[in-house]
Amino acid sequence: MRILVTGGAGFIGSHVVEGYLAAGHEVAVIDNLSTGRRANVPRGAALFEVDIHARETERIFAEFRPEVVNHHAAQSSVKVSTEDPVHDMEVNGAGTARIIELAARYGARKVIYASSGGTVYGQPEILPVPEDHPIRPLSPYGVSKYAGELYVQWGARAFGLDYTILRYGNAYGPRQDPTGEAGVVAIFIGRMLSGQPCIIDGDGLQQKDYLYVGDIVRANLLALERGSGAVLNIGTGRGTNVLEIFRAVEAAVGGPAAYEHGPPRPGDVRAVWLDVRRAEELLGWRAEVSLEEGIARTAAWFREQRALTPPGTTPRG
Numbered sequence: 433m434r435i436l437v438t439g440g441a442g443f444i445g446s447h448v449v450e451g452y453l454a455a456g457h458e459v460a461v462i463d464n465l466s467t468g469r470r471a472n473v474p475r476g477a478a479l480f481e482v483d484i485h486a487r488e489t490e491r492i493f494a495e496f497r498p499e500v501v502n503h504h505a506a507q508s509s510v511k512v513s514t515e516d517p518v519h520d521m522e523v524n525g526a527g528t529a530r531i532i533e534l535a536a537r538y539g540a541r542k543v544i545y546a547s548s549g550g551t552v553y554g555q556p557e558i559l560p561v562p563e564d565h566p567i568r569p570l571s572p573y574g575v576s577k578y579a580g581e582l583y584v585q586w587g588a589r590a591f592g593l594d595y596t597i598l599r600y601g602n603a604y605g606p607r608q609d610p611t612g613e614a615g616v617v618a619i620f621i622g623r624m625l626s627g628q629p630c631i632i633d634g635d636g637l638q639q640k641d642y643l644y645v646g647d648i649v650r651a652n653l654l655a656l657e658r659g660s661g662a663v664l665n666i667g668t669g670r671g672t673n674v675l676e677i678f679r680a681v682e683a684a685v686g687g688p689a690a691y692e693h694g695p696p697r698p699g700d701v702r703a704v705w706l707d708v709r710r711a712e713e714l715l716g717w718r719a720e721v722s723l724e725e726g727i728a729r730t731a732a733w734f735r736e737q738r739a740l741t742p743p744g745t746t747p748r749g
């Protein structure tokens with residue numbers, strides 16, 4: 433199958449590309465490398481370094497003619513969204529509208545859209561939170577990711593484009609940026625490996641649904657054929673707090689490690705974990721990698737990267 437992955441140079445997108453290539457699909461990537469890296473794009477995928485808003489993007493659709501468009505490109509930071517909500521909506525809302533228009537114009541069959549189960553519901557009234565819970569985001573990022581969902585569903589009504597919307601929990605795994613503000617697992621591993629104390633935002637008792645990236649890849653593989661017209665939570669169904677993550681990372685890195693408390697984050701959700709029964713039923717998917725195993729794999733990857741990168745050099749590029 434010909435699959436176009438937007439954001440395929442980013443953390444999650446690059447793993448999805450790898451999964452599709454391994455399953456024998458032909459993959460092209462569109463990414464402007466704003467947070468993604470050329471080095472993340474697996475060998476075997478064609479990388480087009482363009483912005484989803486650029487004129488060039490239409491030419492890529494016209495030439496590659498994807499059967500499936502897997503849309504992972506996004507402004508992916510809650511913090512940036514609170515600082516610049518207009519930019520956030522331009523990329524995540526308007527950018528998705530553009531991708532839907534092009535997917536329809538050039539004959540794609542289906543769009544798979546990466547949404548955010550950790551932010552669109554806001555602070556859920558019910559836990560684990562089901563997909564039909566009211567949408568009440570606490571951050572502009574949650575608003576824009578949901579706007580993207582609405583454009584995907586508009587694409588189905590206006591053009592007959594099939595879709596699956598995957599609302600991920602908090603993803604972690606190899607290639608996540610340890611210097612960013614998202615991704616507490618990567619940040620803690622990075623700080624522990626360089627002997628720095630970890631900063632725990634607020635009291636550290638905020639709970640999220642942490643999901644290993646390999647499990648996300650399997651959901652994206654299954655969504656090629658299943659989950660037609662569905663909105664699906666993709667998570668473990670369990671909440672873990674930041675102090676527990678700290679302890680798990682400490683064990684994987686080989687502790688002991690130190691931490692300090694910082695201020696709580698604006699727009700952060702206090703407790704969210706996802707009801708994943710619908711994904712089980714419609715995709716035949718459930719998370720398989722335990723937190724301990726996922727963190728151990730992630731720590732091993734970061735250790736290997738440090739061994740490959742001499743001190744003082746930057747692994748970006």
Ligand SMILES: NC(=O)c1ccc[n+]([C@@H]2O[C@H](COP(=O)([O-])OP(=O)(O)OC[C@H]3O[C@@H](n4cnc5c(N)ncnc54)[C@H](O)[C@@H]3O)[C@@H](O)[C@H]2O)c1
Pocket residue numbers: 438439440441442443444445462463464465466467468469482483484485503504505506507508523527546547548549550577599600601602603604614
């Ligand atoms: N990481 C998580 O926990 C999580 C949770 C829920 C949903 N998501 C969603 O999954 C997707 C991937 O997230 P990630 O964590 O891998 O983030 P990421 O920042 O690593 O990936 C986003 C990619 O999109 C690219 N990009 C950004 N703006 C672009 C533009 N205008 N044109 C072309 N490319 C552009 C970036 O360069 C980057 O490679 C995003 O849609 C995000 O909203 C992530």
